[in-house]
Amino acid sequence: MKTVTVDYGLYSVIEETAKSLYIKALKDLPPDVRQALQNAYEIEEEENPKKILSTMLEAIKISDNKQCLLCQDTGIPLYFIKIGSRLNIDIPRLQKAIIRGTERATVEHPLRSSVCHPIKRTNHQTSTGYRIPLINLDFVEDGDNLEILMVPKGSGSENMSFLKMLIPAEGIRGVKKFIIDSVLEAGANPCPPFVIGVGLGGTSDLCVKLAKLAAVTRPLDSRHEDPDIAALEEELLEAVNQLGIGPMGLGGKTTALALNIEYAYTHITQNPVAVNIQCWPARRARAKIDVNGKVEFGY
Known part of the structure; x- marks a missing residue:
């Protein structure tokens, strides 16, 4: 298989892209999230939840117009990276570029750093620290993009x-x-209407990651893509939205905007289940970089 060696200049592009993605994710809500919130607003009949959803939609407009953050919580930065199998890339150098881009976004924007030591609670004001940002690597067969x-x-x-x-x-x-009990326990804490992620199978750590x-x-x-999993997603989303938690926990038809499931095969004597929740501004930003350093941004 023919490989493509990454030019050293491309790592500078990766660093700049990581910086831009962090800032973009905090300000520019993906179209599918905007539409889901609009749909929730349109089906809501009660005054309080409708007013809350209206405020959320207005906050999105203000963020668009003033280029300000949707939420003051800049979060723990997560990067999910897919590497084409034909790319001959230096993984440690790639990771350093991502870390440096995160630091620059925090200092140059500037952003509030939400990352601190778990015991000392010291904060370097860079949104980085030991093992943070979290960088997940995956590989794409026959690809030559990042x-x-x-x-x-x-x-x-x-x-x-x-x-x-x-x-x-x-x-x-x-x-x-x-899953239902977990959503009930979460209640209003994750700023509903939220996105529910469910992991099934694997080991304990893999299940949480899924x-x-x-x-x-x-x-x-x-x-x-699995029709059985898709049917379970729909069934559980309907059940969650019958709980009546609603926007910001004050009641209403929409507790969750979506419920997504990922799974893995597991051991015959166990069946791990994990729930991870994303708040109503389900923020994310994506970029594709080709071997020539051309960057295409999206969601």
Whole structure:
């Protein structure tokens, strides 16, 4: 297989792109999220939730017009990177470029840094630290591009994360019950209407990762390619929206804008289930970089 060696100048492009993506994600809400909020507003009948949704839509317009942040929480920066298999790329250098871009976005914009030491609580004011930003690497067969998805994960939603190691005897009813119970426990804390990510199977750590991937990387109007999983997504979303938690926990028809599931095969004696939630400004920004350094931004 013919490989393409990355020119050293491309790492500067990656750094600049990481910087731009962090800022873009904090300001420019994806079209599918905007539409989901608009749909929620249109179907709502009660005055309070309708007013809250109207305020959210107005906040988006203000952010667009004034180029200000949608939320003061700049989150923990997450980068999901897909590397074409034909790219001969220096992974440590790539990671350093992402970290440097995150630092520059925080200092040069400037942004509030939300990243601190877990015990000392010291904050370097760079949105970076030991093992942060979180950089997830994946590889695409026969590709020669680099794709970067940036997600600023706020604490209000991240704090509402759940994992349970079910046993197979609990079956699909146990899975559904745990998911619904988790949403009830989360209540208004993750700023509903939120996006629910569910991970099924794998090991405990993989299951939690799958839940996060489902919550933050998939468009809200998508459905899983597996028809059985897609049907479960629809069933659970309908059930969640019957809970009546509603926008900001004050009641209403829409508690969740979407419920996405990702799964993996697991051990015959276990059935892990994880829930990860994303708040109503389900922020994300994406870029594709070709070998010549051309950058295409999107969501």
